[in-house]
Every structure is written in structure tokens, then in C-alpha cells.
Amino acid sequence: MGSCKRQMIFPDIAGEIFYFSKIDSTQAEAKRKLDDAISVPFTIIADTQIAGVGRFERKWYSPNGGTYFTWATDYLDNPAVSLIIGIALANTLKKLIPGYDVSIKWPNDLIHHNDKIAGILVEKYDNSLLIGIGINTFDDKDNYKSIPAGEWTRDEIISTFFHTLSSPWKNSDFSIWESFFLYGFEPFVHDFMELTFPQGTEIDVIQGKQVTTGRFHRVGVNGEIMLNSDGEILRFLSGEVSIKLHT
Template identity: 35%
Template sequence: MVLEGPALPWKVIKLGLIGSTQATAREYLASGHGAGTVIVAAGQTDGRGRRGRSWHSPEGGLYMTASLRPVMEVGLVPLMGGVAVAETIREMTNIDVGLKWPNDILIRGKKVGGVLSESGWAGRKTNHVLLGVGVNLNNPPPDWLPEATSLSEELGRFVDVDSFLDILLETLDRYIPYLESRPELILSSWKEMSQTLGRMVEVTDVDGEAISGLAVDVAPDGSLLVESGGMIRHVVSGVLELR
């Protein structure tokens, strides 16, 4: 299925139960499928979040990976993806949605979805960007994930996966051009829905250093600014806990 949009002509490829949409998207990319390819799975046996963490992916949720054109500020991609998912939820349900840096979508403080950004590099430039999205729609979270929720659980009714996908792709069409032309609009939208800024946080960065302090802002490159020990620390990537 090909959907025309202002940002990309989406070529949506719907599959059944697969390992992961991210791995499958890499395979399609290697075989010549370019930007605009969207892999959608009914379920995943090896779904992954950031840093290789397992993502519970039974049938009933939305699991997709979209191939995007190369961009300069790859750190903005997960923020843009989070905004697009949050706005899709708002449009379909009128539920209040929050965002936790860098990639979590929250309802009532519980995680309902997440995004995963992966970039390929040729020297100093990106040659592709993969945006992975996982949203709990009709799949109830397992008992061992009490901090998670699903849209159907919040609404008390079934959520149409195809309708959610269509609205999400339309929303991505609006925001993807801003990655290059008006990144400040992505940042302002993210900040408006942020449940991180103004909170005490602890972030474990990629080097394993734990940084505790007040989350004060997000930089133009998408990094989190944390006031800690009288200094402003720039955290490019890490695992964040709200305090």
C-alpha cells in the first residue's frame, strides 16, 4: 500500500508475527527499499527498545518501523516521533498524554508506548534513519509491568490499529519536514507535553555515569540539560528515572 504525503510517499508493508520491525526494516533497506518504507507487524517475538531492552509485543498493539531520509540532528528524531505518537493518541481519544525524555509516551504516568531511533552513517553524515514505534493499543500489559498501560485499558473499548496507523503517518508527514526546516517547532511541541522538565531526575548515560539533578531544558540537538552540582550537564543519551 502506498500513501502519498507531503513529507514522504509511504510504502506500508504489513506482516504477521516477525522477530522485530527494526531488524526487518534493516533487511528491506539493504535490499534497496528506500525512505518511506514502513514495516508493520501484527506482533514481535524479539521486539527491542532502547539499549537492546526487550519490548513486550503481543498481537493487538502497533509495531512499526519507518525509514526516513537522512537528517542533520538525529537526536531530534525520537522527540519528533514521540510528539507524533502523542498527538495521534490525543486526536483519536482526547486522552491527556505526556512525554518522558527521550522516548517514552505516558498516560497517567504509565508507559503506553515508546519510540526507537537508529541511524546509519557514511563518514560524518547519516545515510539512513529508522524510526521504530511501539504502542500498546489492545494488548493488555503483563502483570509484571505494573508501570505500563494500554489505550484500550484506558478507554474501556477496542482501538482500531489501522486507523491509528493512518493518523500516525499523517502526523509524521506534518512533523518530518520540521527536522530540517523548523526544529524549534518540534522542541516546543515536545516541551508542551513534557513530564520531564522541571522534575528531579537521575540519568545513567552511555558511559554508565549516573547524573542526578533538575531537568531544566532540552537543547536544540535533543539532548537533555540537567542542573547538577551547580553545573548544567548535557545528556545526549541515557536511561532516565523521574524522582
């Protein structure tokens, strides 16, 4: 499971790039790199993961042909990190696949017609931030929904993601990531609302064994999801919370 380094045209924000043909998980390798005093930023990319994980330590199916990478960067204490990454990732796929219907499912998934196509895992480790991303670009149509085949390559998806994250955002002098560092999530609420499921969608908010049902109201300025439950607006931060859409 050795790595190799390649000269890639990636924005500086990605840092040093480490490639692996097969690995336990890109998150685990990023932690090993930090333990070895490798400075952030850097990015781990793998062809296959044999022990890929998502939120709540759930197994992430990672066959050859998928897109798996972890970006290690300076730590940022903000619960909306996964939402900002979701905005950048959704816009990446829209750039590469014109007309593709992709939505963000709060707090860390991308979906296409209610089918999960990508996931985001955010972890703090040794005062660094690890952002793991898995995208279904493999061919397993019988069991998993994947993004449409096209002219793009795996590395082009990753490169476009980093360019999206680091390029000037709309009419601002700052990139998405810089703006998020400076101003938090509030300037991005409208962007997120345009990319997520419609207001009024019936959802379950799940906290352990507790389930709260209501209708999606909006996301708040701190990235919290707001639920209208029998006329009462309830707020939930990501943390140990997940949601289920009613279809």
C-alpha cells in the same frame, strides 16, 4: 512469517506498506528490505513481534493486539529525531483519544501517569533512517499499561501518525517533518516542553554506571536535556543516556 501488501490510504511520506502477521521485529525486517535494495520510504507493520527490541537492545514485549511499525526514510543526522517523533505520536494519541493525558519522557518514551505506553527506536542503517514505534494497544492490564480502548484501530493510529507528521504544522507552510529537516529542533522546543513532565521534576540521568541526580530544567535547541544539579546546569544528549523520574 510472510508479508502481504494492502492498498491503504496513507500519506505519501509512509511510502510502501508491508504487513506481517508475525515477525522477529519490524526493525530487522526493514534492514532486510534495505539489503534487498527496496527504496525508502517504506513502512513495516506487524501484528506480533517475537524478538522486538527497544533502546540498548532491551526486549520489547510485543503480543498480538499491540501496534508495531518501522518507518524507513532518508537519513537525517540530528540527535533530536526521537523527540520530533514523540511530538507527532503524542499529538496522534491526543487526537484519537480526547482528554487523554499523555506525556513525552525524554528521549524516546510516551508515558501516562508515569507508566510507559509507547517507545521509539531510532537507528541509522545503510544511509537510511529507521524509526521503530511500539504502542501498548494490547489487553494485558495485569502486567502492562495500555492506552484506553476506543473506536480507533491499529491502522488508524499509524495513519493518523503519518498525517500528523506530514500535515502543515500550526501556522507554518511546512509539516513537522519538513520543518525539522529545514530548521532543526529549535522551533519545536516549546511544543516539546508542553508535552513533557514539569520543570523542576526530580530525575536521574543515567550514563552506564554513572548516575547524576537533579531537577529537570528544560530541553535545549539541539534536543539535549538540561538538568539543574546543585545550581549547575548540565546538558546531556540522548546517545547512551537514559533518565529515571523520581515519583
